[in-house]
Amino acid sequence: MQPRDLSDHVAYEAGRGIEEVARELGRDPSEFIKLASNENPHGPSPAAAVAIRETASSVSSYPKAAHADLTTAVAARWGVTDEQVWLANGGDGAIDYLHRATLEPGDDVLVPSPGFAYYGMSSRFHHGDVREYDLEREDDFEQDADAVLERYEGDRLVFVTSPHNPTGSTMPLEEIERLADATDDETLIAVDEAYGEFADRDSAVALIEGLDGFEARDDVAVLRTFSKVYGLAGVRLGYAVVPEEWADAYARVNTPFAASELACRAGLAAIDDEEHVVRTVETTREARAYMREHVDAHVWESEGNFVLVDVGDASAVANEMQDRGVIVRDCSSFGLPGCIRITCGTEAETERAVETLNAVLKDLD
Ligand code: PMP
Numbered sequence: 486m487q488p489r490d491l492s493d494h495v496a497y498e499a500g501r502g503i504e505e506v507a508r509e510l511g512r513d514p515s516e517f518i519k520l521a522s523n524e525n526p527h528g529p530s531p532a533a534a535v536a537i538r539e540t541a542s543s544v545s546s547y548p549k550a551a552h553a554d555l556t557t558a559v560a561a562r563w564g565v566t567d568e569q570v571w572l573a574n575g576g577d578g579a580i581d582y583l584h585r586a587t588l589e590p591g592d593d594v595l596v597p598s599p600g601f602a603y604y605g606m607s608s609r610f611h612h613g614d615v616r617e618y619d620l621e622r623e624d625d626f627e628q629d630a631d632a633v634l635e636r637y638e639g640d641r642l643v644f645v646t647s648p649h650n651p652t653g654s655t656m657p658l659e660e661i662e663r664l665a666d667a668t669d670d671e672t673l674i675a676v677d678e679a680y681g682e683f684a685d686r687d688s689a690v691a692l693i694e695g696l697d698g699f700e701a702r703d704d705v706a707v708l709r710t711f712s713k714v715y716g717l718a719g720v721r722l723g724y725a726v727v728p729e730e731w732a733d734a735y736a737r738v739n740t741p742f743a744a745s746e747l748a749c750r751a752g753l754a755a756i757d758d759e760e761h762v763v764r765t766v767e768t769t770r771e772a773r774a775y776m777r778e779h780v781d782a783h784v785w786e787s788e789g790n791f792v793l794v795d796v797g798d799a800s801a802v803a804n805e806m807q808d809r810g811v812i813v814r815d816c817s818s819f820g821l822p823g824c825i826r827i828t829c830g831t832e833a834e835t836e837r838a839v840e841t842l843n844a845v846l847k848d849l850d
Pocket of ligand 1 (some may be wrong): 533562574575577578601646649650679708709710711712720723
């Protein structure tokens with residue numbers, strides 16, 4: 486017996502960890518810093534770490550109460566009902582739920598290119614046909630409704646990533662509204678705000694709720710994660726905020742207990758730790774500005790916790806930086822030849838990354 490034909494499915498390429506890289510190179514892990522997976526350089530909120538330790542004795546129970554409490558806390562944060570919050574196993578899990586809730590076999594899904602690989606993977610799992618719209622390099626990957634509408638053909642689901650990984654560009658809420666207005670009633674616009682906390686823009690939840698002069702609508706959903714600003718990538722926790730009209734669907738599409746007791750308890754503590762969030766956002770903004778000012782190559786403006794840099798030979802630069810102890814992401818395989826992505830680190834990490842990159846650029850010249 487073999488698995489079914491999976492030749493159309495591509496494996497997710499996760500960034501390699503410090504231990505893995507050090508082992509492969511036969512070096513000590515302490516020689517490396519990793520700025521390759523957009524993780525929080527300050528780690529998790531200390532309160533979340535305590536909550537995880539304290540949860541140890543109760544993990545024999547299913548996470549029902551903690552799940553409900555976290556749902557209520559997230560709903561309160563956005564001013565929506567509990568039914569509009571769909572907790573999931575990471576933002577990735579929330580992407581799965583939106584597919585489950587929208588797709589019939591053969592429906593089309595429109596995703597950005599370059600873009601986050603999991604949209605397409607999840608679409609294929611759910612028997613959707615993946616199509617792409619382009620973010621143009623010569624326009625600095627600027628995002629507006631027209632670029633999407635140019636490719637739109639009644640797709641059931643349209644992904645917008647704002648801030649966009651790996652370029653850092655955003656789509657203004659007015660453009661998302663224009664896109665939602667111009668597409669069919671049966672099209673859902675999924676706005677992925679995994680990096681939303683790092684941006685100057687308001688959340689597209691305003692479009693769902695009809696805030697800030699927008700009319701409330703039933704064709705926009707927002708994705709968020711605890712992996713980035715809350716520093717909880719390892720516990721796997723994310724969610725979708727959906728329109729009120731979707732309230733009933735969650736119970737029908739979710740994986741039972743998809744958000745674990747540990748994740749829910751950690752999430753509850755993290756969401757309360759405003760200080761950790763503020764500190765993380767401040768560090769990120771300073772790191773972005775520092776890299777734009779000091780890197781001797783083109784750095785695109787970014788609203789995420791990373792920057793994209795045009796370095797020429799991305800593979801050679803990333804390899805050489807890794808050799809010198811700084812792990813960054815070569816973006817050639819994202820359809821961005823010549824580019825690397827550097828995550829915003831602590832002040833010391835960011836300075837080391839810039840110094841290393843500038844030295845490598847000089848040496849490879
Ligand atoms: N969306 C985007 C654009 C991302 O970059 C990521 C993380 N790489 C995710 C969603 C999902 O993150 P997670 O599953 O860790 O919440």
